[in-house]
Amino acid sequence: MKVLGISPLDKDSTVSIVEDGNILFAAGEERFTRVKQQSGFPRLALEKALAYTGLSMSDFDLVCYPFLTAENEQKLFSKNLEDEKEFIKSFAPKDLGxxxxxxxxxxxxxxxxxxxxxxxxxxxxxxxxxxxxxxxxxxxxxxxxxxxxxxxxQWGENAQESFQHWQTELTDGLASVGWSGPIKRMDHHLSHAANSFLCSGFDRALCVTLDGYGTGLAGSISEGRDGKIHRLHGxxxxxxxxxxxxxxxxxxxxxxxxxxxxxxxxxxxxxxxxxxxxxxxxxxxxxxxxxxxxxxxxxxxxxxxxxxxxxxxxxxxxxxxxxxxxxxxxxxxxxxxxxxxxxxxxxxxxxxxxxxxxxxxxxxxxxxYPNMGDGGCGTGAAMYHSWPGGAKPSMGDSYMGPDYSESEIEAALKAEGLTYQRPEHLAKDVAELIHNGNVVARFDGRMEYGPRALGNRTIMYHAREPEVNQWLNKRLGRTEFMPFAPVTLYEAREKCYHNIKGAEHAAEFMTITFDCTDFMKENCPAAVHVDNTARPQLIQRHVNPGYYDILKEYEKISGIPSLINTSFNMHEEPIVSSPEDGVRAFLQGALDYLAIGPFLVKHPNPQH
Known part of the structure; x- marks a missing residue:
């Protein structure tokens, strides 16, 4: 069963194509319009999704959307806001003065x-x-x-108007691409519970959802078992x-x-x-x-x-x-x-x-779930309605966007007049560059789905130098209070982080912090926050061989199994998607090198 999932259109509009519960393609509209958290009907993302999968709209059995109709959403939140009046009236706050x-x-x-x-x-x-x-x-x-x-x-009035607006945009947008079938609407928090449970690989789990608003709720607790989800509390x-x-x-x-x-x-x-x-x-x-x-x-x-x-x-x-x-x-x-x-x-x-x-x-x-915000809800809805039942294998990676051929990459480099090499041992060369203090951007394979860069649209640097948080952020036009996050070899996880057992899968997607070991604090201070925690990405070779090999080669040189990994984008821009995006961000950010596909490019005007 082939299902098209479209996330809520009010922000971070996203397209997902799912077949029998398995995600074939998923990407946010922002990556193609280059407008962060792009709202509206995801026309460009849908075009990319259809082109990548070779499908047409007539191939889908269902289109899913993770909100009820505007009328039904309004009924739910209107009752909630009436209930709130009674709560405020009955609540006795302490004297603030x-x-x-x-x-x-x-x-x-x-x-x-x-x-x-x-x-x-x-x-x-x-x-x-x-x-x-x-x-x-x-x-x-x-x-x-x-x-x-x-x-x-005012929130209720704005929400009513918003739901009506996006409902019209959804139906008009689908009609414009030739969809005349039904739209399967779904409880918002059930779509959140579905994406986390059906990608976890667990037979049974307590599904926790927490967000701003969705189908009358701001959170829920459900039991997931054998591919089914039963709500316990909203x-x-x-x-x-x-x-x-x-x-x-x-x-x-x-x-x-x-x-x-x-x-x-x-x-x-x-x-x-x-x-x-x-x-x-x-x-x-x-x-x-x-x-x-x-x-x-x-x-x-x-x-x-x-x-x-x-x-x-x-x-x-x-x-x-x-x-x-x-x-x-x-x-x-x-x-x-x-x-x-x-x-x-x-x-x-x-x-x-x-x-x-x-x-x-x-x-x-x-x-x-790696795309935990509303951008991931379309995927949850599509998986829920297409999964045939029973336990589902865990999510192996989040590389679900487009990729590009060598000829497309080469054309983007030539268009900017850049000189490039095709090294015989790219991973080893990149590791040596990083060890010697160079900032290297990596662009390869399918684009990551969700808010985190996980190696395919990534900027890498060694983590030995705490000052990198200031000067690299300045190059990229960013102002941050968080340190950069590390990518760490999966097999070195307990050498670098305390109490990681049971959270390894979550840590593959950079979604949780851990207290750092003394080894990590001493050798990777740039990746350790003031509270001695870090938010790692654990990497295994079968998940991303090219990325893993760079880190493994770096460990051979330095004895350190972690590197800085930050998203490949300029400040307030989405993560790069196409080779053209990557080349432009590379030049604007004045990064030292770009490893793009099989090619290695030195910046024509290096910073040092």
Whole structure:
């Protein structure tokens, strides 16, 4: 059975082609339009998918979309927002005034510089009028209640309009490519549960989904068994950890739904105890459930950001995310006795949270779907409706996009007038270049599916030099608080990381952090964060021989089984897709070398 899966069109629009539960092709529209998190009907991605697989629209048995109709979604969230009114009315928050005063007295003096901040205790400087407004709408009960309900009402109005708009765009887009058959609509969180469970390789697992909003929910717990999924609990929107984290991302000056990773990095520098209890006091936790007070009121986080250091605000929100999520999940682990977790949903892009989830007592195995955000939902829906049943093999890799022939690669190099070689021992030559301090971009094989670069559209450097985080980010036009992530030989995983047993499969896709060993801290400081964790990609040769061989050759030279791996793109651009994209990013980023297909290219104007 051949199924076309299309992810939600509001952001990160993605196409997946699945046959009998197996993914033949999957790629985001952003890679072809070159607009990050591209919304709208994924016309270019669909063209690439059909060309790559040799299929036409008439070959599909079904088209799947991971939301219900606009009318049905509206019914669900409208009821939720009515329920929220009763919760806000019944909730008795603690008096914020004394809490804030006491918290401010515990902010330490700091002098050690943090790259990317003007001062370690930098706050979001606001005018007197702005600060007064945030104080009223975020921290004064009557005004903040009013603002929270107004924000929920506006969210509902915008959501209704959005669902109608994208529903029309979906049906019109499919009609324009010749599809006249039905569109199989699916519960959003079931599509998340399906992609994680059906790619995990586990016969039985507890499926955890956490995101902003989807079909009336902000999260769910399900039992997956023998290819079937049974929901045990749903978290009603707007009690959304995704929204909570979006708020702090916005309030600290970053783009919500895009820059949450920066908050994770920033949080490690702060003290979660300064504001953690204040935040927790606004969340009503019960066994296996929780409710968030004034969940849609962004002005509370803006109020905190205008008074407290950015690092302490970030630390508190990360702490509360971890605490509330792990308390929620722990209950269901204990209730079901299932020791195996599979995770999906935008919140599970938070790699530090995933580490905390894996550390829950009783959890022995974990898998995080590599394209955990909404871009992966079309794949989940298509797999769910095409899998014939029973246990499914694990996802071997995420190289599901297009690849390019040698002649196409050569044409892109010639178009820029670049001189190139075809080395006899490419992996060995690249390893030597990296060992000698060169930055090498790699472009080869099928493009990765999802947000992480996993070797085929990757920039590599040795991890011995902590300063690389500053100067390479500057070359690429990036400002980051996280270190670069490492790629590590699979067989060296326990030499480099603590407590990785049971999470090896998740670590192949760079979806979870681990505490680093002394060996890793001493030999790869550029890949170790200030909290002594790293987010590795474990690589095995059968998964990606060319990439593995570079790392293996590097280990022979240096004795170190890890390298820096960062995505091959310029700042705020999607990861490169075509040879032309790769050549352009190589030249713009002033990278030293480009290993593209079988060819090796030296930058015509090297930086050193």
């Amino acid at each position: 004394p809490q804030i005063k006491e918290a401010l007295s515990r902010v330490p003096d700091r002098s050690e510089a943090i790259h990317g901040l003007t001062h370690p205790n930098a706050i979001m400087e606001k005018s007197f009028l702005h600060s007064s407004y945030y104080s009223m709408t975020g921290a004064t009960k009557m005004a903040s209640n009013t603002m929270a309900l107004k924000a929920s009402r 978290l009603p929107f707007p009690n959304s950890l995704g929204t909570l984290y979006e708020h702090v991302t916005s309030s600290l000056g970053f783009k919500p739904s895009r820059h949450e990773g920066k908050i994770v990095g920033l949080a490690s520098y702060g003290d979660p105890s300064i504001l953690g209890d204040i935040l927790l006091s606004r969340i009503q936790q019960t066994p296996g459930d929780f409710r968030i007070y004034e969940a849609n009121n962004v002005f509370f986080s803006r109020y905190l950001a205008s008074k407290f250091p950015k690092i302490d605000v970030a630390a508190a929100y990360q702490y509360v995310l971890e605490k509330v999520a792990t308390d929620y999940i722990r209950h269901w682990v204990q209730k079901t006795g299932i020791d195996t977790l599979v995770l999906s949903g935008g919140v599970t892009a938070n790699v530090k949270l995933n580490q905390r989830i894996f550390e829950i007592e009783g959890v022995n195995h974990i898998f995080v």
